[in-house]
Amino acid sequence: MAGKNKNTISKYSNVKPDYTRVRIPSGENFLSVRQNLRGKSLHTVCEEARCPNIAECWDSGTATFMILGKNCSRGCRFCSVTHGRMEPLDPLEPEKVKEAVQEMGLTYAVITSVDRDDLPDQGAEHYARVIRKVKELGVVVEVLTPDFQGREDLIDILIMEKPHVYAHNVETVRRLTPEVRDRRAGYDQSLKVLSHVKAMDKNIVTKSSIMIGLGETDEEVLSTMEDLRHAGVDILTIGQYLRPSKMQIEVREYCTLERFKSLEKIAYEKGFSYVASGPLVRTSYRASEAWVKRMVENV
Numbered sequence: 001m002a003g004k005n006k007n008t009i010s011k012y013s014n015v016k017p018d019y020t021r022v023r024i025p026s027g028e029n030f031l032s033v034r035q036n037l038r039g040k041s042l043h044t045v046c047e048e049a050r051c052p053n054i055a056e057c058w059d060s061g062t063a064t065f066m067i068l069g070k071n072c073s074r075g076c077r078f079c080s081v082t083h084g085r086m087e088p089l090d091p092l093e094p095e096k097v098k099e100a101v102q103e104m105g106l107t108y109a110v111i112t113s114v115d116r117d118d119l120p121d122q123g124a125e126h127y128a129r130v131i132r133k134v135k136e137l138g139v140v141v142e143v144l145t146p147d148f149q150g151r152e153d154l155i156d157i158l159i160m161e162k163p164h165v166y167a168h169n170v171e172t173v174r175r176l177t178p179e180v181r182d183r184r185a186g187y188d189q190s191l192k193v194l195s196h197v198k199a200m201d202k203n204i205v206t207k208s209s210i211m212i213g214l215g216e217t218d219e220e221v222l223s224t225m226e227d228l229r230h231a232g233v234d235i236l237t238i239g240q241y242l243r244p245s246k247m248q249i250e251v252r253e254y255c256t257l258e259r260f261k262s263l264e265k266i267a268y269e270k271g272f273s274y275v276a277s278g279p280l281v282r283t284s285y286r287a288s289e290a291w292v293k294r295m296v297e298n299v
Contacts, residue, residue: 072114074182080244198232
């Protein structure tokens with residue numbers, strides 16, 4: 001793989017890559033999805049995390065539901081999800097999410113959540129009820145979960161519901177974890193979550209994501225890939241970190257398409273069954289495509 005300096009654009013450049021210019025959300029499908037979610041008082045990580053793919057995904061009729069409230073108990077320095085007063089859980093949320101999935105005609109539903117360190121079970125039982133309700137529709141369910149402070153008893157509550165895909169993100173390389181993530185998160189703790197899921201149920205597909213452009217070296221990214229494979233992770237996504245606002249950590253570098261393609265090739269060589277690598281790739285971006293491709297190849 002080419003050296004890092006040849007594959008990046010300095011953050012001090014006056015010219016940002018074209019991929020930083022995303023389409024303004026609009027269109028009939030986009031408005032329909034928004035109306036559906038608003039009517040049920042549901043939150044999405046698409047909006048809360050200011051995802052650059054919101055126009056594309058919502059126009060195609062898909063969204064990633066964010067449960068357990070809109071305020072997170074943690075303060076990761078890359079994330080724009082709000083960190084205000086923790087609200088009581090909505091007991092009707094599991095049914096509301098099920099209704100939204102049904103009305104949107106989804107065959108693949110992605111459910112994520114904020115961290116709820118304030119709750120005794122960190123929201124695990126509520127999360128499980130949402131999974132259970134959505135699975136009643138016969139759709140494929142992917143969860144993108146917090147680390148639950150590494151507590152295996154809480155992780156097991158979700159595993160018992162048998163989501164088809166269990167995602168949890170390491171987010172960045174080991175060296176940058178203390179700088180990028182909340183102090184209660186941890187690189188090894190995230191690996192432990194992923195390892196435990198695979199150990200408890202080998203049929204659950206596991207998935208994780210890495211952001212680049214935070215100052216990591218290529219060698220560190222490759223080392224992270226190896227750690228994830230050792231933890232049994234099946235699917236890897238790699239995306240460019242884009243600063244949501246001036247409140248978050250700065251972008252250190254904008255990576256070229258060549259770097260993303262090179263990392264994708266190496267990831268496949270390391271044994272991941274599916275890899276999505278590109279500037280605007282996020283954990284749940286085109287998640288159903290990854291599932292279909294993996295299932296077809298494993299027939």
